[in-house]
Amino acid sequence: MKNFLFIVTLVGAGLFPLLIGTSCSSSSPTGGGMYGGGSPIPTSTPGPAAAVTISAVFGSSYQFSPSTATITHGQSVQWNIATIHPLNIDDGSGTCLVSGTTAFPYTYTFMTAGTYHFHCGVHSSCGNGMCPNPTTCTGMVGTITVN
Numbered sequence: 257m258k259n260f261l262f263i264v265t266l267v268g269a270g271l272f273p274l275l276i277g278t279s280c281s282s283s284s285p286t287g288g289g290m291y292g293g294g295s296p297i298p299t300s301t302p303g304p305a306a307a308v309t310i311s312a313v314f315g316s317s318y319q320f321s322p323s324t325a326t327i328t329h330g331q332s333v334q335w336n337i338a339t340i341h342p343l344n345i346d347d348g349s350g351t352c353l354v355s356g357t358t359a360f361p362y363t364y365t366f367m368t369a370g371t372y373h374f375h376c377g378v379h380s381s382c383g384n385g386m387c388p389n390p391t392t393c394t395g396m397v398g399t400i401t402v403n
């Protein structure tokens with residue numbers, strides 16, 4: 257019993273810095289500008305399985321399905337859409353967090369509560385609000401609410 261408690265203590269102590277590291281790393285990509293730092297092409301955020309998977313529906317118009325989702329901060333959303341529809345994700349105030357990725361399936365982990373918009377780079381664009389450019393905005397936009 258004494259050995260068991262010792263092992264649990266070690267595992268607990270080992271996980272704590274790991275969790276701190278995960279939450280800290282989420283703020284670093286915004287520090288260096290859109291293309292600052294490492295790879296210029298955004299890659300999927302590693303982490304647990306996505307809470308929501310979003311695909312594209314190609315009917316009489318192009319749309320995301322679902323176009324809205326609500327998750328808890330720390331959860332991920334996966335986009336699995338055709339590569340001719342590059343994905344942009346913005347922070348709801350116009351700052352593009354992900355710009356034009358076509359590396360699907362693409363998973364993004366939302367670490368901070370807020371309202372985020374995602375757009376097809378052809379049929380919409382990053383910006384302030386759902387349809388920052390009404391000329392190109394044809395409904396291929398959506399909203400992620402992060403609590």
Ligand SMILES: [Cu+2]
Nearest residue numbers: 341376379396
């Ligand atoms: Cu599109």
